[in-house]
Amino acid sequence: MxxxxxxxxxxxxxxxxxxxxxxxxxxxxxxxxxxxxxxxxxxxxxxxxxxSGGPAAISLGHGEERITEAISKQMSNFSYCHPIMANRPRADLCAAISEVAPGDLNASFLVSGGSEAVESAIKLTRQYHVVTGNAGKYKIISRYDSYHGMTLATQTLSGNPFLKGIMEPMLPAGSHIGQYSDYEKPASLSREAWGIRCAQELEKAIYFAGEDNVAAFIATPVGNGVEYAVIAPASYWKEIRRICDEYNVLLIADEVVTGFGRTGKWFGMELFGVQADMMTIAKGMSSCYIPLGAVTVSDRINEVFKGDITFIHGFTNGGHPLACAAGLATINIMKSDGxxxxxxxxxxxxxxxxxxxxxxxxxxxxxxxxxxxxxxxxxxxxxxxxxxxxxxxxxxxxxxxxxxxxxxxxxxxxxxxxxxxxxxxxxxxxxxxxxxxxxxxxxxxxxxxxxxxxxxxxxxx
Ligand SMILES: Cc1ncc(COP(=O)(O)O)c(C=O)c1O
Structure with a gap:
């Protein structure tokens, strides 16, 4: 044209x-x-x-017939699963995620998009600390000028006054640190040294929020807002990991954009060789052919929710069989097509x-x-x-x-x-x-x- x-x-x-x-x-x-x-x-x-695939939503190309086939095949079996019955598409998708996810991020709780995934990660964090004897821990630290979704709780984490705007009185309290920024790096420091210094902002924030109150730190693997797509040096993430471990603060990687191949790795955190305790995923997970998202947790967290303790949370459409069929087909196509x-x-x-x-x-x-x-x-x-x-x-x-x-x-x-x-x-x-x-x-x-x-x-x- x-x-x-x-x-x-x-x-x-x-x-x-x-x-x-x-x-x-x-x-x-x-x-x-x-x-x-x-x-x-x-x-x-x-x-x-x-x-830009809309808001970085598309991982496969448009009009992918293998996805259409997977969805219609599932639809001809059943389109929705009664919650008291085992849902095979859900099990198959979760197994496929565990295969491609980093380290021991092996268990997924399925939802219908990025905001629901982040909201679920917040609630899971809270329940994890309650059941492991740390009921005082509830605060989530995030980064200024970030974006984690549009529900009330996720807007708290999204450190942007314009987004919070008129919703402010209805948002839970949160605390923020700056993004890693190459633009603000003093010329006298190496990127590695600056990365460590930027990460140490988290330690200060934990000190001021009270170590016994802080439940998690959430951030996107790459920069956000004015720092969009900035790749911090690995030293930044290694120091963040060290601080989270020292204060029993869960590290949540929001991989809604960076997950599923966007950065040239399956997941963005692989760029740094650092594993989070949970990751939130959506968008490229089903290439948005059908709304789908998840919070994927490490074995340590999963262990706590085995047996009597269940995660008190859920949505009618979580693990929707058609979305699961689309998600599983997406992962299979990503593998077979390289x-x-x-x-x-x-x-x-x-x-x-x-x-x-x-x-x-x-x-x-x-x-x-x-x-x-x-x-x-x-x-x-x-x-x-x-x-x-x-x-x-x-x-x-x-x-x-x-x-x-x-x-x-x-x-x-x-x-x-x-x-x-x-x-x-x-x-x-x-x-x-x-x-x-x-x-x-x-x-x-x-x-x-x-x-x-x-x-x-x-x-x-
Ligand atoms: C990093 C990140 N987290 C969460 C979300 C929210 O996802 P959704 O729009 O699917 O609710 C987005 C959306 O762009 C995002 O970029």
């Missing part, structure tokens, strides 16, 4: 017409008709490369564009691992600062990208960002893990063209 000859800018927000009964739904005026592989097709016949290896290979090719991207005056950083890349865009480089909210720079970028046939997910928080953050805006590149090197070239061609056109309009360069 040649978008050059088409003067229509497919980037207006839809706020009227057919869409007004879909409450608070503000999409761009591109209506999706079908999708195959890394491509999306709209109702006007335009083609777009799905550069998608984790391809994430590493195509990811290396993606990062070979770093130099070319950095030549652009608005590109202040390119970082990440595998097929998880953040391109930080800024108006000024030192200090890094994004365009003023009234310029609508982020929405404009996305709309130019759509015109060039590339669909991005972005924060859309651009206009609401605090001026305190003297930082650029992280654009996430996270295509399906089956992307070929030739498709990476096509995607990056459209992306580089988008950056050039956007810089022209913003008057930079």
């Amino acid at each position: 040649n978008h050059e000859q088409d003067n229509k800018l497919p980037g207006e927000l839809v706020i009227e017409g057919d869409w007004t009964t879909a409450f608070s739904y503000h999409a761009f005026d591109v209506e999706l008709k079908s999708a195959k592989g890394i491509y999306l097709y709209d109702t006007d016949g335009r083609e777009y490369i799905d550069a 998608l984790v290896e391809n994430s590493d290979r195509s990811g290396k090719h993606l990062f070979s564009y770093t130099r070319e991207l950095m030549l652009h005056p608005t590109v202040s950083d390119v970082r990440g691992s595998g097929l998880c890349m953040a391109i930080e865009l800024a108006e000024t480089q030192e200090p890094r600062s994004f365009f003023a909210p009234e310029t609508n720079a982020e929405a404009l970028f996305m709309s130019i990208a759509l015109k060039n046939g590339v669909a991005f997910y972005s924060t859309l928080y651009g206009p609401k960002r605090s001026p305190l953050f003297s930082r650029g805006l992280s654009m996430l590149v996270a295509p399906a893990l089956c992307i070929t090197e030739a498709e990476v070239d096509e995607m990056m061609g459209r992306m580089l063209k988008t950056i050039t056109q956007w810089e022209d309009i913003m008057g930079v360069g």
